Amino acid sequence: MTDLNIIALVSVGAHPTSGRARRAEQDARAVELGLRLAGDKLQVLHAGDPQEEALRAYLGMGLAQLSVLDQPKQADALPLLTSYLQDAGAQLVLTGSQAETGEGSGMLPFLLAERLGWPLVVGLAEVEKVENGVAQVLQALPRGQRRRLKVRLPFLASVDNAAPTARQSAFGPARRGQLQAHEVNIVEDSLLAEAQLQPARPRPKRLKVIKAKTGAERMKAATAKASGGGGQVLKDLSPQAGAEAIFKLLIEEGVLR
Numbered sequence: 001m002t003d004l005n006i007i008a009l010v011s012v013g014a015h016p017t018s019g020r021a022r023r024a025e026q027d028a029r030a031v032e033l034g035l036r037l038a039g040d041k042l043q044v045l046h047a048g049d050p051q052e053e054a055l056r057a058y059l060g061m062g063l064a065q066l067s068v069l070d071q072p073k074q075a076d077a078l079p080l081l082t083s084y085l086q087d088a089g090a091q092l093v094l095t096g097s098q099a100e101t102g103e104g105s106g107m108l109p110f111l112l113a114e115r116l117g118w119p120l121v122v123g124l125a126e127v128e129k130v131e132n133g134v135a136q137v138l139q140a141l142p143r144g145q146r147r148r149l150k151v152r153l154p155f156l157a158s159v160d161n162a163a164p165t166a167r168q169s170a171f172g173p174a175r176r177g178q179l180q181a182h183e184v185n186i187v188e189d190s191l192l193a194e195a196q197l198q199p200a201r202p203r204p205k206r207l208k209v210i211k212a213k214t215g216a217e218r219m220k221a222a223t224a225k226a227s228g229g230g231g232q233v234l235k236d237l238s239p240q241a242g243a244e245a246i247f248k249l250l251i252e253e254g255v256l257r
Contacts, residue, residue, distance in 0.1 A: 026096030059177025060169030
């Protein structure tokens with residue numbers, strides 16, 4: 001696979017506790033996967049400030065250089081990345097599933113694939129082989145499951161925690177590596193300029209669902225006495241009273257806040 005033109009897109013991450021700038025965890029996994037596929041021929045690309053020290057953590061993974069599209073934080077990276085990837089003749093583009101800083105919407109892989117007209121693989125775990133312009137990949141599914149897909153090149157793939165763990169960043173290569181800046185035409189992001197950013201909230205908690213595989217387990221779950229003892233049977237209620245009872249339950253279970 002070393003003949004493939006593979007590009008990994010990276011961003012600046014943030015430590016979950018201190019907020020200190022670092023390499024983004026999922027982007028580092030994308031670089032790790034790219035290194036396993038292409039070796040030292042892997043290209044790594046970032047859109048932002050070429051003076052950002054956190055980018056050197058990617059160089060510490062064994063990269064000779066990292067290309068940076070020099071633009072301010074408020075600029076729109078989407079058209080610049082689209083143009084660069086088209087001119088570079090990329091066959092496989094690897095990204096993280098969601099940035100740790102900035103908007104963090106997770107929409108970049110989808111919007112970029114739409115502009116390029118490429119297929120998108122979400123949750124890429126491994127690229128098994130590439131033959132005759134078709135890649136056989138493993139896609140990560142919930143509960144540790146995997147699905148084998150065949151995708152025609154070129155395509156874009158987002159990786160998450162199912163991809164191989166990124167290798168440790170070494171200090172020496174991180175200092176020796178080159179951050180190569182490219183001058184680009186700045187495109188203002190009018191939507192971001194009008195938006196108000198706020199910290200992301202945790203996802204709502206799901207209600208506990210009993211999953212039984214055998215008939216005996218289903219019978220036991222159906223006949224078992226409730227341990228809480230706080231439930232109640234509601235009959236002949238008006239729609240408003242029923243809705244209020246459901247709303248109260250969701251608040252008690254922590255699904256709504």
